[in-house]
Amino acid sequence: MKITDLRIMRGPNYWSVKHPKIIVIKLAMEDLSQKLTSDIPHFLKRLRKTFPGMRTHRSTEQVEGGFFKTVEEGTTLGHVVQHVALELQTMAGMDSGYGRCYPAREDDHMYVVFSYQEERAGEYAAYTAVRMTEALAKGDKIRLYDDISRLHQIREDEYFGPSTYSIISEAISRGIPYIRLNRHSLIQLGYGVHQKRIQATMTCKTACFAVEIAGDKDATKDMLQDAGIPVPKGTTVTSQEGLKKALNWLGFPIVIKPLDGNHGKGATINITNLKDAQRGFTEARKYSEGVIVEQYIQGFDFRLLVINGKFVAAAKRTPAMVVGDGSSSIKQLIDKENKDIRRGIGHEKVLTKIKIDKHTKGILKSQNLTSKSVLPAGEVLYLKSTANISTGGTATDVTDLVDPYNILMAERIAGLIGLDICGIDIMTTDIAIPLNEARGAVLEVNAAPGFRMHISPTYGLPRNVAEPVVDMLFPHGKPSRIPIIAVTGTNGKTTTTRLIAHMVKAKGYQVGYTTTDGIYIQDKLLEKGDTTGSYSAEFVLKDPTVNFAVLESARGGLLRSGLGFQQCDIGIVTNVSSDHLGLGDIHSLEELAQVKAVIPKSVSKDGYAVLNADDDLVYGMAEELDCKVAFFSMDEENPRILKHIAKGGLAAVFENGYISIFKNSYKIRIDRVADVPLTFGGKAKFNIQNILAAALAGYISHFEIEDIKTSLRTFIPSPGKTPGRMNLFKFPNFEVLVDYAHNVGGLMAVGEFLNELDSTKKIGIVAGVGDRRAEDFYEIGRVAGEVFDEVIVRLDADLRGKTADEIVGPIMQGIEDVAPNKPVKIIPEEMRAIAYALEHAESGSFIAIFTEDVNESVKMVESFKVIQDRKILAD
Secondary structure, eight states, rough: OOEEEEEESSSSSSSSSSOOOOEEEEEOOOTTTTBBBSSSSTTHHHHHHHGGGGOOOOGGSSTHHHHHHHHOOOOOOOHHHHHHHHHHHTTTTTTOEEEEEOOOOOOOEEEEEEEEESHHHEEEEEEHHHHHHHHHHOOOOOOHHHHHHHHHHHHHHOOOOHHHHHHHHHHHHOOEEOOOOOTTTTEEEGGGOEEEEEEEETTTOOOHHHHHHHOOOHHHHHHHHHHTOOOOEEEEEEEEHHHHHHHHOOOOOOEETTTTTTTTTEEEEEEEHHHHHHHHHHHHHHTOOOOEEOOOOOOOEEEEEEETTTTEEEEEEEEEEEOSSSSSBBBHHHHHTSSSSTEEESSSEEEEEEOOHHHHHHHHTTTOTTTOOOOTTOOEEEOOSSSOOOGGEEEEOOOOGOOOHHHHHHHHHHHHHHEEEEEEEESOOTTSSTTTTOOOOOEEEEEOOHHHHHHSBBOOOOTTTTTHHHHHHTTTTOOOOOHHHEEEOOSSSHHHHHHHHHHHTTTOOEEEEOSSSSSEETTTTEEEOOOOSSHHHHHHOOOOSSSSSEEEHHHHHHHTTTTTOOOOOOEEEOOOOOOOBBTBBBBBBHHHHHHHHHHHHTEEEEEEEEETTTTTHHGGGGGGOSEEEEEEEEEETTTHHHHHTTOOOOOEEEETEEEEETTTEEEEEEEEGGGGGGGTTTTTTHHHHHHHHHHHHHHHHHHOOHHHHHHHHHHSTTTSTTSSEEEEEEHHHHHHHHOOOOOOHHHHHHHHHHTTTTEEEEEEEEOOOSSHHHHHHHHHEEEEEEOOOOEOOOOSSSSTTHHHHHHHHHHHHHHHHOOOOEEEEEEEEEHHHHHHHHHHHOTEEEEEEEOOOOHHHHHHHHHHHHHHHHHHHHH
C-alpha cells in the first residue's frame, strides 16, 4: 500500500462540514487491493493483540467491539488504516473519533478520511497506519513504542496546553471563533476589529509592566510587604559568600530559588544545612544570576487564582510522592503510581507521570536513599521539592474553604501587581484561617498561572476558571465576530464579491475581501494572486482594522484545505457549470456541486444561503440546509420562486427590466437594469444574475433600498474596479473586450452579450487552460466557432503538463465541427495574438480577448489606444 495524495483539512470541506479537522489520504492498495481482512489468516488476532484499545471502536455496528466484528466478517485494509490512524492518536493522548473510508475512482485506490487534533500528528499517524496495517497483513512484527513516543512528542510540542485549551473550549461554547497564530499557542479569539489574543493564560489585557514586576521576585516581595501582606524574610545573593551571610542572618530551614524563575524551576525547599544550601545555590544559578534565599515557611502549598480582580479558585498542591509498603522499592512504588490511568506524559492527562530525574536523585541522596531502597510501611517520601503538577504533583480543590481575609488579600495582591490573571502561591497550615493568624506567608506571585490544577484537580470539584477569562475579554453583549459573506460558483463569483464589497464600503464599513485577483483591505491590494482559499480568508479575519468580510471561495481551496472559517452569515452560490472537471478527483457536475455546497452548508442557522433558482444543481442545495434560504432568478414566473415566496420566503428577480426583491407577497423594486453600469445597458445578462445575488446580500444585511440602488449605480466596471471582468475599450472604429473567462460557461455568457451588439465582425482570442480535459478544449472550440466570425487560438504561458498539440488539437476540432470554413489563426504567444488582432481590426468589428494575464493584456490595449488617438490628432 502507498499514499499517493494527502490533504490536511483545516475547516469545513468537501468531505465533511461538521468535522473540519480531518486528514484525507488517497491510498493505492497495490497487491492488497483484492484482499479483505477475512482472507488473511490470523489478521484479527494480530490486530487485537497490537491494538486492544480498538475494542471501543464501534464502527458501523454501533456497539463496543463493533469494528473487531467487522474485521472478522471481512473489510478492506483501507478501513483498517482508518481505525489504526485514529487509535494511534488516541494512544498518544489525542482522541480523534471520526473516520470514513470509500473507494476512489481508480480500481485499486481508496480514500481514507480521519480526524485529528494536531495536524502534524495526524499526518504522522497516516503514514504510520499504512505501514502498520501492511505489516499486520503480512505477519511482520510491529513495535509500537517508538511511534507512540513520537506522537507524544509532537503533541507536547504543538498541541494546546490545558490552560489554553480550557479558554478555547469556553470560547467555542459561546460561539466565539479562534485562529491559531503560531505554533506556540498564540491564539486569536474573535475576528477582525473584535479580536482578542491569548497565549497560555496571558491576554492582550495583561500589562507588560505587571509581568515584569511578577518576574522580579524581590520587587514583588517589597511591594507586598509595604502593603501589609505577610511574606518570608529573605534576601537576594549572587555569590557563595553572599549565601553564607544570608544563612547567618536567616538560619535554617530556608528556601533557595532563582530570582527570575518560574514553574518551580531551580527551586530547593526545606534546606537544613550548608552543603545542601550550596548545592541549591548552584542549581538556582542555572536559571538566574540573582538567587533568592529566604526562610522556609512550614505548612502546605496553596495556589489562589484571581481573574479580572476577583478570586475564582484555590488549590492545595502536594509534591510528587510515594508511600512505603515495607516490601517495594522506591522505583517500584513510582512505577505503581504511574500506572494510575489519570497519569500521562506531559499535559496529556489530568496528572503527569513521575520521573526519577536529577532533582529526585538529589533528594534521595540527601536522605541516604536510592531508587532501589525499600521504604517502611506508611512512610511518605516526597520526590520533588516543589508541588508543580507538571512534575507529578497532585492538586486538591479548596476554593470553598478559603477564609474571606485570604480572598481579600489575593484580590489586593492582583491589583497591587496589576495582573488581570494572577496566581498567588501561599504557604500556610490552614487556608481556612487568615494568613496573618496562621503565621503563613505569600511566597510568590505568578503571571500566566497554569489552570490545570483548577480545571482538573486530582481531588475535589473542578472549576471552570476559563469562564471569567472569556467574560473579561468579551463582556456580555460585546461582539466577537464580524459579518462574513462568502461567495462561490463556477462563474461570476469575483464580480459578485467585488460588487458586495463596494456596497458594504458605501455603508461605512471597513471591509476586507478576497478575490482571484488578490486580498484587499479597505480597497488596498495587500497581496496579489488567486487568493480564494483558507489562507486568504484568515488573512482578512485576522486583520484588526476589518469589521466586515466578503470572501470569494473557489473549489481549489475547498478541496485543498477547506474553508478558513467555521461559519458565515450569508453564503452565495452563483451557478455550477463544467470547469476544472477531472482535477482533484472531481469528475462530474454533481461532485462539483457538492464542493460548492460547502459554502451554504457553513451558513449559521440564523443566516441565509443565497442560491440561483435557475440552476438545478444550485437549487438542489437547499434541501440539505439548516439555515434560511433566499433564491434569485432571471424569471419572475419561475415556479421555484413562486413556491418559495408563497411560503413567505425571500427572493430577488429580474422582472420587467427591474432588479426586484420579493418578500412575502410584496415586490420591492431596487432599480432599472439599464441604469446599472455593470449590465452594459442591460446587454450583459450574466451580470444581472450577479447583481441579483448581491442585492439580496445587501437586503439581508439590512441595507436600505436606496443605499443598495446607489451602490449598484456607482459600481463602474473598469480595469481598476473589476480587472479582467468585462473590461470594455472603445476605439474610434471598433471595440475591444478583455475578460478572464476561461471556461465554456464564461465563453457562452460573453457570446450572449455579443449577440446584443451591432458589430459587423466578431473576433475571439481564445485558449484552453492546460489542466482541463480534452473534451473541455473541444467545447471551447465548438462555442468559439459558434460565437465568433474569426478565431485566434493562443496558449497560456504555463501549459500545466500538456503539450501545445494536446490543447490546440481539440480546440481546432471543435471549431471545425461547427464551422468548417471559419477563419482561424494559431498565434501561441498571448501578447502577439492581441497585437495581431488590434493591428488588423476592421471598422465596426468587436474583439473579445479571453486573457490569462489581465494586467498585461489591459496595458497592451491601452497602449494601442493611445497610439490610435495620437494618429487621429495628428491627422
